[in-house]
Amino acid sequence: MTAVDLKPIVDLFFTFLDGLILTVVIPTIAVFVARKLHVDTTSALAQRVVQVASNGAAYGLSQAQGAIDKNAVVDVKSPIVAAGVQYVTDTVTAANLASLGVTPAHLEEMVAAQVQKLLGAPAADPPITAPSVVVVAPATPR
Numbered sequence: 001m002t003a004v005d006l007k008p009i010v011d012l013f014f015t016f017l018d019g020l021i022l023t024v025v026i027p028t029i030a031v032f033v034a035r036k037l038h039v040d041t042t043s044a045l046a047q048r049v050v051q052v053a054s055n056g057a058a059y060g061l062s063q064a065q066g067a068i069d070k071n072a073v074v075d076v077k078s079p080i081v082a083a084g085v086q087y088v089t090d091t092v093t094a095a096n097l098a099s100l101g102v103t104p105a106h107l108e109e110m111v112a113a114q115v116q117k118l119l120g121a122p123a124a125d126p127p128i129t130a131p132s133v134v135v136v137a138p139a140t141p142r
Contacts, residue, residue, distance in 0.1 A: 045100060048092070049097065053084070053107065054114045056084035056085065056086075056087035057117075060079075060080040060081060060083035063080070063083045064080050077108075081111050084114070
């Protein structure tokens with residue numbers, strides 16, 4: 001009787017199993033633990049979007065040509081807002097914005113409100129925040 005070396009087959013099986021564990025099992029466990037511990041991973045991202053919107057407004061103002069009337073109402077379709085929105089979309093990935101529920105219209109409103117704020121206008125109404133989607137409710141057991 002001839003002996004058959006099964007080591008290459010077993011090695012291949014364990015290599016496949018290692019890949020499966022690293023790509024499927026560990027991330028699934030991490031998401032499960034985060035839900036059980038009620039970890040809110042979106043609030044830091046939402047704060048970053050608001051900060052980048054503020055920076056985008058400042059960038060839009062810096063790109064403006066000529067003097068800016070501090071009493072002017074900034075339209076969401078103005079070139080200043082467009083430059084600020086472009087800054088935000090260049091800085092924050094579209095996937096991150098989508099995960100927070102931030103639409104292009106909401107981004108324009110956020111940047112326009114920040115421009116008004118930088119021009120010394122009264123505070124925007126409603127206050128500048130990330131979308132209400134950001135609030136994460138605790139996971140309910142199924």
